[in-house]
Amino acid sequence: MQLSSEFRENFEEQILQCSQCGFCQAVCPLFAVSLRPAFNARGKMMVLKEALRGKLALDEQVLDSIFQCTACANCSHHCPSGVDVPGIVKAARREMSRTGSCHPAFTGLSQVLAQHGNIYAEEDPPEFQRLLNQPAEYVYFAGCVGNYREEEASETVLDLLDRLELNYSLIDEVCCGGVLEDMGLQAVAALAQANLERILATGARTVITGCPYCARTFLERPEYQPLRDQGIQVLVLSQLLAQLELPVTTDQRVTYHDPCDLGRHCGIYREPRQVIAKIAPDFVELAHNRDQALCCGAGGGMRGAYPKNSLAVARRRLEEVEQSGAEVLLTDCNSCVHNLRNAKLRKQKIQIYTLAEYIGRLLEGAS
Amino acid sequence: MTPGLGHKLKEALLAIVGPEGFSEALIDMVSYSGDASEHSHRPQAAVWPRNAQEVAAILSLANQERLPVVPRGAGTGLAGAVVPVRGGLVMDLARMNRIREISLADRLVVVEPGVVFAQLQTALAPSGFSFPPDPASGKVATLGGNVATNAGGLQGAKYGVTRDYVLGLEVALADGSLMRTGSRCMKSVSGYDLTGLMVGSEGTLGVVTEITLKVVPKPPLSATASASFGDLRQAGDAIRQIMSSRFTPSVLEILDAECIKVLNRHAGQSLPEAAAMVLAEADGYTEQETDLQIRQITQAFAENDAQNIALAQSPEEAQQFWAARKAIGGTLFSLNNTMLAEDVTVPLSKVTDMLVGIGETARRNGVLIATLGHLGDGNLHPNLIIDGRDPDQLARAHRAAAELFALAVELGGTLTGEHGIGLAKASFMPLEHDETAMRMMRQIKRTFDPHDILNPGKMGL
Numbered sequence: 001m002q003l004s005s006e007f008r009e010n011f012e013e014q015i016l017q018c019s020q021c022g023f024c025q026a027v028c029p030l031f032a033v034s035l036r037p038a039f040n041a042r043g044k045m046m047v048l049k050e051a052l053r054g055k056l057a058l059d060e061q062v063l064d065s066i067f068q069c070t071a072c073a074n075c076s077h078h079c080p081s082g083v084d085v086p087g088i089v090k091a092a093r094r095e096m097s098r099t100g101s102c103h104p105a106f107t108g109l110s111q112v113l114a115q116h117g118n119i120y121a122e123e124d125p126p127e128f129q130r131l132l133n134q135p136a137e138y139v140y141f142a143g144c145v146g147n148y149r150e151e152e153a154s155e156t157v158l159d160l161l162d163r164l165e166l167n168y169s170l171i172d173e174v175c176c177g178g179v180l181e182d183m184g185l186q187a188v189a190a191l192a193q194a195n196l197e198r199i200l201a202t203g204a205r206t207v208i209t210g211c212p213y214c215a216r217t218f219l220e221r222p223e224y225q226p227l228r229d230q231g232i233q234v235l236v237l238s239q240l241l242a243q244l245e246l247p248v249t250t251d252q253r254v255t256y257h258d259p260c261d262l263g264r265h266c267g268i269y270r271e272p273r274q275v276i277a278k279i280a281p282d283f284v285e286l287a288h289n290r291d292q293a294l295c296c297g298a299g300g301g302m303r304g305a306y307p308k309n310s311l312a313v314a315r316r317r318l319e320e321v322e323q324s325g326a327e328v329l330l331t332d333c334n335s336c337v338h339n340l341r342n343a344k345l346r347k348q349k350i351q352i353y354t355l356a357e358y359i360g361r362l363l364e365g366a367s
Numbered sequence: 368m369t370p371g372l373g374h375k376l377k378e379a380l381l382a383i384v385g386p387e388g389f390s391e392a393l394i395d396m397v398s399y400s401g402d403a404s405e406h407s408h409r410p411q412a413a414v415w416p417r418n419a420q421e422v423a424a425i426l427s428l429a430n431q432e433r434l435p436v437v438p439r440g441a442g443t444g445l446a447g448a449v450v451p452v453r454g455g456l457v458m459d460l461a462r463m464n465r466i467r468e469i470s471l472a473d474r475l476v477v478v479e480p481g482v483v484f485a486q487l488q489t490a491l492a493p494s495g496f497s498f499p500p501d502p503a504s505g506k507v508a509t510l511g512g513n514v515a516t517n518a519g520g521l522q523g524a525k526y527g528v529t530r531d532y533v534l535g536l537e538v539a540l541a542d543g544s545l546m547r548t549g550s551r552c553m554k555s556v557s558g559y560d561l562t563g564l565m566v567g568s569e570g571t572l573g574v575v576t577e578i579t580l581k582v583v584p585k586p587p588l589s590a591t592a593s594a595s596f597g598d599l600r601q602a603g604d605a606i607r608q609i610m611s612s613r614f615t616p617s618v619l620e621i622l623d624a625e626c627i628k629v630l631n632r633h634a635g636q637s638l639p640e641a642a643a644m645v646l647a648e649a650d651g652y653t654e655q656e657t658d659l660q661i662r663q664i665t666q667a668f669a670e671n672d673a674q675n676i677a678l679a680q681s682p683e684e685a686q687q688f689w690a691a692r693k694a695i696g697g698t699l700f701s702l703n704n705t706m707l708a709e710d711v712t713v714p715l716s717k718v719t720d721m722l723v724g725i726g727e728t729a730r731r732n733g734v735l736i737a738t739l740g741h742l743g744d745g746n747l748h749p750n751l752i753i754d755g756r757d758p759d760q761l762a763r764a765h766r767a768a769a770e771l772f773a774l775a776v777e778l779g780g781t782l783t784g785e786h787g788i789g790l791a792k793a794s795f796m797p798l799e800h801d802e803t804a805m806r807m808m809r810q811i812k813r814t815f816d817p818h819d820i821l822n823p824g825k826m827g828l
Contacts, residue, residue, distance in 0.1 A: 025441060037442065061394070080700045
């Protein structure tokens with residue numbers, strides 16, 4: 001298989017920049033659970049260097065290296081040579097998908113999204129019984145996980161937004177489409193178009209997302225440029241909640257997991273902690289926090305393609321939560337919550353919520 | 368393309384380590400083809416043994432089949448020591464990663480070879496003890512690798528290198544037998560020093576399966592000073608004065624003019640441009656103790672015309688001083704795609720001559736060489752930074768490196784203070800070691816490994 005000239009032009013320098021020092025091994029969640037250097041960023045760069053030199057083809061034989069990555073960016077964050085590993089991995093996946101070597105877990109994803117509008121191929125959208133496609137100041141965008149896997153949590157979040165008397169509407173949302181590019185697949189233009197039209201039709205000035213990944217997609221991808229052009233703000237829930245009075249507190253000892261998409265990818269560490277400071281005086285940090293945070297294992301397509309290692313990564317994070325002595329683990333990402341809940345062992349008594357869901361539950365309990 | 372193993376051999380290996388402990392997958396062969404050096408060659412298969420018995424059984428089989436075996440830790444080495452140049456098996460010891468015992472009463476720890484250096488430091492931290500030789504790769508590097516390469520670090524002058532802490536080993540030999548060396552004692556003169564022979568032998572004599580390490584209390588306080596010098600000779604004179612005093616700094620580092628320029632241009636630092644910047648740390652148990660030492664050092668700076676002499680007034684300020692030193696490795700790596708990280712070492716009194724010679728070598732060959740170094744032990748790191756895709760630059764860099772080796776040896780120094788010989792410096796061994804010494808080394812190698820299966824092609828043997 002020939003590498004595209006686009007790949008060479010944009011990524012050859014970057015890949016060769018990897019000095020193979022191996023320092024990424026100290027922070028790679030996949031290496032931590034597998035002790036297999038082929039999964040670590042250096043292993044991936046070595047594969048790509050050989051591909052650039054024509055010594056191997058990017059085909060099925062290298063799937064488990066190139067497609068096994070949570071895109072947590074801890075490697076690039078610690079890379080002495082400044083290599084943008086998640087960007088390179090995404091491009092390599094694009095090369096592989098282009099030549100028919102996409103991971104089998106994702107081969108049909110574009111069609112699924114084009115047909116169903118969500119990553120789970122679910123037929124029936126959730127019925128939240130809220131304003132839908134109506135004029136409002138805010139749009140709440142739950143995302144695929146919030147709509148189809150963590151519906152109860154989403155319901156609690158919407159209750160909270162109601163209590164806080166936020167003027168919001170839902171839209172007939174479809175997947176933000178970010179996942180396609182991460183898997184190296186073609187973006188489905190119709191998805192972004194549908195979301196854009198429906199968001200703009202509400203006249204909202206702010207979009208609140210349940211997943212930081214959707215927020216990143218709205219903020220970064222070219223398909224969503226019209227949002228930026230019109231000055232529409234995109235926030236995750238903790239950024240909104242940090243601005244509001246929260247009429248509830250708890251005695252529970254809580255801790256916070258920085259989602260990779262919100263933390264290392266967007267640099268948002270302060271707001272979630274500001275929210276927690278308002279409601280939970282007994283707060284402890286996890287041993288690895290902020291830009292050093294351990295990954296939950298869900299991202300980059302890991303949960304779909306490599307569920308065993310994805311859960312192993314999540315269990316490693318939960319071990320750290322146990323060591324912290326916290327009763328409640330809070331985060332600001334539906335996807336993290338979903339994977340961490342799935343990974344939780346019965347003997348582990350930790351409660352796991354998004355910040356908004358937790359506050360919603362506290363308010364429900366208080367009323 | 369390296370051919371795979373034969374069916375029979377593969378079945379025999381699977382019988383020892385099981386399917387979870389064996390791989391011929393392309394991605395593993397590629398990831399085990401290199402380390403942090405420019406060298407590369409794929410193995411035919413990889414094994415992940417879980418205990419000494421599996422290691423021994425693999426070696427016994429490989430010995431019968433004349434199959435090369437390359438033991439590997441984290442693969443952070445800079446000399447190509449774990450590159451399987453003759454194919455064969457890579458034996459990744461990462462899964463043997465238990466700390467078996469911490470005994471403060473005996474002042475020792477017993478670890479498996481796959482324990483990461485930082486993992487041991489974390490385990491020791493609550494007790495206030497440590498295992499001092501701290502390579503820059505300490506967050507990743509394994510103790511097995513540290514033993515195999517006799518790894519050093521920043522504190523060599525005061526606290527020595529890995530060899531000074533290895534009390535005993537369990538080693539699997541080429542014929543499949545297990546050997547215990549050394550003891551759990553602080554002193555032992557019983558028989559030949561087989562432990563010392565194994566340390567730094569780069570996996571050419573056996574595979575270490577258990578390590579008994581001495582640990583020492585870590586002084587809780589430190590004081591830090593820095594200064595810049597307009598002339599390398601002044602810096603050298605200051606170092607000579609410090610090292611001739613009654614005190615040994617716990618760290619004494621130098622960054623040359625190229626390093627300073629690079630940090631100012633690419634790492635947002637605003638260091639005074641100078642021929643060299645020197646950073647010193649003195650550790651101890653009381654402030655009086657650290658203060659006394661650091662003042663000797665700053666006095667030596669002042670008496671040798673140093674500029675910008677500064678004494679850190681708080682731990683935070685000390686951190687700022689060290690920020691430049693910590694940033695340099697990464698900044699140099701990011702300058703271009705290839706860096707030959709050398710580590711020539713010379714007697715303390717010859718450090719200035721070596722530094723001056725490095726500058727001349729860089730100019731003569733038209734290669735950017737940025738040098739940092741551990742002055743307290745004479746270990747210098749001239750880093751040759753080039754575009755490795757350009758054959759001309761590569762050739763000039765290799766020529767410059769060869770000239771540096773020759774100069775170091777001429778000054779009574781050594782090819783390598785801590786990175787090891789591996790492949791990178793194998794051909795230079797006779798430059799440093801006379802014929803008799805080379806002959807004895809080859810005889811030792813043959814005694815331990817008559818069929819040359821253990822990391823063959825390394826160390827010029």
